[in-house]
Amino acid sequence: MIKIHNTLSNKKEDFLPLNLPNVKMYVCGITPYDETHLGHGRAYVTFDVVRRWLVESGFKVTYVQNITDVDDKIIAKAGAGCQVSGIREVAEKYIQAYFEVMDQLNVQRADKYPKATEHIIEMIKWIESLVVGEFAYVVEGDVYFEVAKFKDYGKLSNRKLDDMKSGARVAVDERKKSPLDFALWKAAKEGEPSWDSPWGKGRPAWHIECSVMSTKYLGEQFDIHGGGLDLVFPHHENEIAQTEAKTHKPWVKYWLHNGFVNINKQKMSKSLGNFFTLKDIFKKFDPMVVRFFLLSTHYRSPINYSDQELDNAKEAYGKIMKFIADVDFIISKTTEHAPSVERKDMAEDFLPYEEKFKAQMDDDFNTAGAIAAIFELIRFCHKTIESGDREKECLTLMKEKVLGLCGVLGMRFDNSKIQTFDSCEIEELIADRETARKNKDFKKSDEIRDKLAKQGIIIEDTAQGTRWTHA
Known part of the structure; x- marks a missing residue:
């Protein structure tokens, strides 16, 4: 039984999807205004492994990841006076850059990548329903969600509405009923791209797109919603409010959040200016070493980035590569003869290590523990080889088992980088x-x-x- 740490309950729960064997999963995607950094890499490698393990465990996963292609930062990048075509040009450039580095990290593509600009009509209709239901109000072309109307506000981040009110600063926009109320629709500003709406020209605010696009492709209730820890509040909290206020149903069953990548104990982010792009990191380290580094820590724990940590990951990853090269070399020098034991019997020797790997992955996707199980298997294989068991059948099975477990984690091995015998x-x-x-x-x-x-x-x-x- 897979157990997942659910942010909503703040505890591990048995994973029981709403409609076995199907799993519907949504992860907040990128805002494409700049190069993809290591913090993004951690999030999408994390949820790539979550999906891979669910599939390995027999579930049929539908995975949706949005793209926020209209945003203040994209507009700023496109320049003053930009129109819709201008922000799309900026977004497309960085969307393609994102896919390039994700491919290098061996992150499998989601089933769907809906874009915000392609769902404006659906967002307007959603906001209209919230206004009609008196969960939202209109002020001079802006539309705000009235947080006080949603009694469960704060349930994800474990915050009480009264505490948030007393701790809130005086609202910059005094037109809002409460400083906690958040925007659903923003009135157009001069020189910015906009769309027609019942409230005049404008554009959607940030939170609404995820509610609209996730429910369009996954339904009003689905299994997993993921993202970085920084999205718990306010983004995911606001998503819950505006979704459940409309549908009157519990929305997402399991909420998963990955920890930060830190630089000197500070969160790596573009806004802090302490980020490293994946493109630059790949100039120094192989993408598979970076993936290994990201998986060497449990996804909910913070991970500290430095060249030394990447060097350590390179050394550890190199041990797996060397094992594969060692086995290939011994096989090339081994004369074929009838195996002394059946393949089935040999496979049983590997079961304890495979079971440990499975137990670690079933325990809230503990990739660090799973990697430890792989190294235990490699040590067992080395002892077996040293004892004199060098039959091709056994050696081949060793290699298959190690590569199989690594493959579940999305780690791939380029033979040309391991060894080249034709030189x-x-x-x-x-x-x-x-x-x-x-x-x-x-x-x-x-x-x-x-x-x-x-x-x-x-x-x-x-x-x-x-x-x-x-x-």
């Missing part, structure tokens, strides 16, 4: 070194080793012969 020059140098060693010409042997090292090639002398890997 004649390197093989010739290794052969020359072997000859030098046999002739006890250790000076020449060391010179060849150093020459290979300068090319980024590490050689290792084993009982089966000399093998080499990329550094």
Whole structure:
């Protein structure tokens, strides 16, 4: 049984979707006004793994992730006097940049990426229903949700309305009934893109789009809503209010929130100016190392970014790559013969490690624990090999099991980066070194080793012969 930490109840709960075996899942997407940073990477790698594990566990997942393609920041990027076409041009540039880095991180595409600008009519109709139901009011072309009318406001963030009122600052906009009331529709400003509405020209505010697009594609009630911890309040709290006020139904069953990426104990974000783009990070570290780094900490815990932490992740990830290379090398040197044990019997030896992996993933998607289980499996495989069990059948199964568990976490391995056996020059140098060693010409042997090292090639002398890997 999968257990999920539900922000709504602030405890772990058994995962029981509304309509087995189907799971409907919505995650707040990007506002495409700049390059995608590591904080985004953490969120979307997290929910990529959530989806992968649910599918691995037999569920049929429908995954929707919105794109906020109309926003103050996009308008600012497009420049004064921009129209709808101007903000779309900016958004499309960064949407494509987002997909490029997500592909490099091996984040699977969502089933649907609805854009805010393509759902304006639905948003207007939604807001109209809230006005008619007296949950919203109109002031000079702006429309606000009246928080006091929704009795459950604060249930997600565990805040009481009275406490929020007493702690709120005096409203900048005195037209609002309460400083807690939030915008549903913004009246048009000169030089900004706008759409016609019953309240005059304007554009949707931030929160309304997620309610409209999630319910359009997933229904009035669905299983999982995800996002970063910073979205719990006010964004997700406001989503609940404006959705349940309209539908009069409990909206989302499970709320999942990933922790921050921190720099010197501060949240990484564009607004703080302390963010690192994934594009820049990929210039120094392989995307799969970055993915490994992000999964090495439980998704709800904060993760501290530094080059040293990435170097540590590179070293750990490299151990998995080296294991695969070791097994491939031994297989290449092993003579085929009938296996001494059945494949079924060999598979049973791996079960404890697979079960531990499953237990960790079932426990609120604990990828850190799952990775630890993979390394335990690798240590077991090394001991098996060292004991003399080098049958191809067994070696192949070892590799399959390790790659299979890594694959569940979305980690992929490029064989060209692990080892390249078709490089004649390197093989010739290794052969020359072997000859030098046999002739006890250790000076020449060391010179060849150093020459290979300068090319980024590490050689290792084993009982089966000399093998080499990329550094």
